[in-house]
Amino acid sequence: MNELNEAFGWLRAAVWLGLGLLTLWAVVWVIRYLRASPMERISIRQAIRIRWGWKRLARMCGLSVTDKMPTALASLATSDGKEPKPRVLVPALKVTPDAFGVMAGATCLPKVGLVEFQKAAPYLADAWRMARVSVLPGEKPGQVTLRGVRVDPLITPTVHVPNGRPPEEYAVWELGVDEFGLPVVVPLKEVPGVAMGGLPGFGKTSCVNRLVCDWAPSPAIQFVFFDGKVSHAYEGDYADLVQRAFEFCGDDLEEANRKLKELVQLRRARSASIRRVLGVKNMWHVGPSEDWPLIVVVIDEAHTYFRDYKGSDTATKKLAALAAENARLVEDLVKKGRSVGFLTLLTTQKTTGDAIPTFIRDVCPVGLSFAQKTADAAVAALGDDIREWPDASPVTLQDPAYVGVAVMSQHGRPGFIRIRTPYVADRDAARVAEQTTHLVRHPSKLLEDLIHRTGVDLNKEDPEPPAEAA
Ligand SMILES: Nc1ncnc2c1ncn2[C@@H]1O[C@H](COP(=O)(O)OP(=O)(O)OP(=O)(O)O)[C@@H](O)[C@H]1O
Numbered sequence: 361m362n363e364l365n366e367a368f369g370w371l372r373a374a375v376w377l378g379l380g381l382l383t384l385w386a387v388v389w390v391i392r393y394l395r396a397s398p399m400e401r402i403s404i405r406q407a408i409r410i411r412w413g414w415k416r417l418a419r420m421c422g423l424s425v426t427d428k429m430p431t432a433l434a435s436l437a438t439s440d441g442k443e444p445k446p447r448v449l450v451p452a453l454k455v456t457p458d459a460f461g462v463m464a465g466a467t468c469l470p471k472v473g474l475v476e477f478q479k480a481a482p483y484l485a486d487a488w489r490m491a492r493v494s495v496l497p498g499e500k501p502g503q504v505t506l507r508g509v510r511v512d513p514l515i516t517p518t519v520h521v522p523n524g525r526p527p528e529e530y531a532v533w534e535l536g537v538d539e540f541g542l543p544v545v546v547p548l549k550e551v552p553g554v555a556m557g558g559l560p561g562f563g564k565t566s567c568v569n570r571l572v573c574d575w576a577p578s579p580a581i582q583f584v585f586f587d588g589k590v591s592h593a594y595e596g597d598y599a600d601l602v603q604r605a606f607e608f609c610g611d612d613l614e615e616a617n618r619k620l621k622e623l624v625q626l627r628r629a630r631s632a633s634i635r636r637v638l639g640v641k642n643m644w645h646v647g648p649s650e651d652w653p654l655i656v657v658v659i660d661e662a663h664t665y666f667r668d669y670k671g672s673d674t675a676t677k678k679l680a681a682l683a684a685e686n687a688r689l690v691e692d693l694v695k696k697g698r699s700v701g702f703l704t705l706l707t708t709q710k711t712t713g714d715a716i717p718t719f720i721r722d723v724c725p726v727g728l729s730f731a732q733k734t735a736d737a738a739v740a741a742l743g744d745d746i747r748e749w750p751d752a753s754p755v756t757l758q759d760p761a762y763v764g765v766a767v768m769s770q771h772g773r774p775g776f777i778r779i780r781t782p783y784v785a786d787r788d789a790a791r792v793a794e795q796t797t798h799l800v801r802h803p804s805k806l807l808e809d810l811i812h813r814t815g816v817d818l819n820k821e822d823p824e825p826p827a828e829a830a
Pocket residue numbers: 517518558559560561562563564565566567709763764765781782783784
């Protein structure tokens with residue numbers, strides 16, 4: 361009797377525990393639901409429907425297999441001589457909702473793999489009420505990832521509010537989301553240059569704003585801005601950001617020439633001293649630091665500085681000579697600056713050879729283009745390949761709905777991706793610039809101090825290179 365009571369006691373405790381866990385799970389979900397944005401709430405409801413209807417839908421879409429071989433358990437259960445029923449298996453599905461739709465991980469079955477899921481994608485999109493469902497190989501072998509988007513992320517404007525905290529990793533450019541709402545992140549480590557083109561008013565400045573605002577809280581990054589659109593910083597897009605820069609230059613070609621020469625001198629000084637000061641040949645092997653920061657050179661409306669001036673009068677000849685020299689100086693920064701910590705970001709309304717000389721553009725590994733008017737401008741911005749991908753051409757982005765959408769070539773893969781970049785409000789950029797203005801240091805002075813502190817004599821011959829550099 362006592363034993364029976366004890367067993368009941370355990371059973372009761374187990375039931376209470378189960379109920380408690382269930383309540384906890386329900387509370388967590390209610391809190392998640394209440395805290396979610398309206399878009400996320402729709403996706404949560406959709407995810408629940410997808411999970412509930414999956415077994416039926418998978419069979420209807422041909423995503424199932426029939427297992428005729430009875431399991432040992434099934435054979436035992438039907439030991440009266442009857443044939444056990446074949447089992448219909450469907451892939452296990454794990455659905456995660458987000459603002460744009462759902463992300464689902466599915467396990468493959470024999471004869472139900474990536475290709476079968478890809479074939480079924482349009483039917484799944486209809487059944488799940490999604491604008492698109494794409495299927496990609498999963499994170500592990502034997503799995504696939506399904507991405508369903510209810511709204512087109514490319515035409516859904518987004519806003520980025522910089523948090524003012526230093527980035528967790530250096531030189532990571534969080535650009536926005538792709539057409540499936542997945543984050544697009546470009547590692548700019550070891551990247552010497554970025555060329556960005558696009559018609560006026562399509563979001564280039566906002567894109568640069570984001571990069572500057574996200575990186576500004578790091579003392580290991582110093583900025584210099586060239587804005588070819590204005591004569592003084594307060595007149596243009598850099599009126600606020602300029603507080604976070606160690607130099608600013610307007611549209612004056614002579615001034616630009618002087619400042620570019622100073623930057624090239626700094627590049628040379630860094631090249632001459634890096635091995636003895638940092639102990640490596642490539643700054644990226646130790647990463648940027650407060651003493652040896654990454655120098656981000658933003659050259660906005662770059663065509664101002666490189667334009668080909670035509671004319672035989674003295675003034676025009678002088679401008680032409682300055683423009684040609686400016687191009688050579690920027691080429692030096694892009695070609696030789698990577699390993700010593702220079703990143704040059706050039707933007708222009710069109711990326712044809714007369715705006716950014718091809719010898720500079722071609723050495724910029726990252727190319728990005730917002731809307732363009734002509735196929736030639738698209739080719740100039742993204743290379744010849746874009747002709748083979750007409751759907752991704754920036755010429756198709758001229759509709760106002762695509763303000764803030766850029767096209768970029770895929771890293772190490774054929775094709776291009778379209779990215780919805782977020783809008784960064786000027787007041788947020790101003791806030792971050794103001795909060796981080798105390799981090800501004802002139803890198804030339806930093807180098808001088810570092811050389812002084814480490815006691816390196818640059819006039820003496822370089823000793824044996826360190827193992828890493830050899
Ligand atoms: N990512 C974005 N999402 C939504 N709207 C945006 C985005 N970026 C910019 N805009 C809108 O477009 C306007 C122009 O953007 P921006 O100044 O960045 O363009 P631009 O390409 O730099 O133009 P310009 O070549 O004349 O400098 C902004 O004031 C803003 O209203």
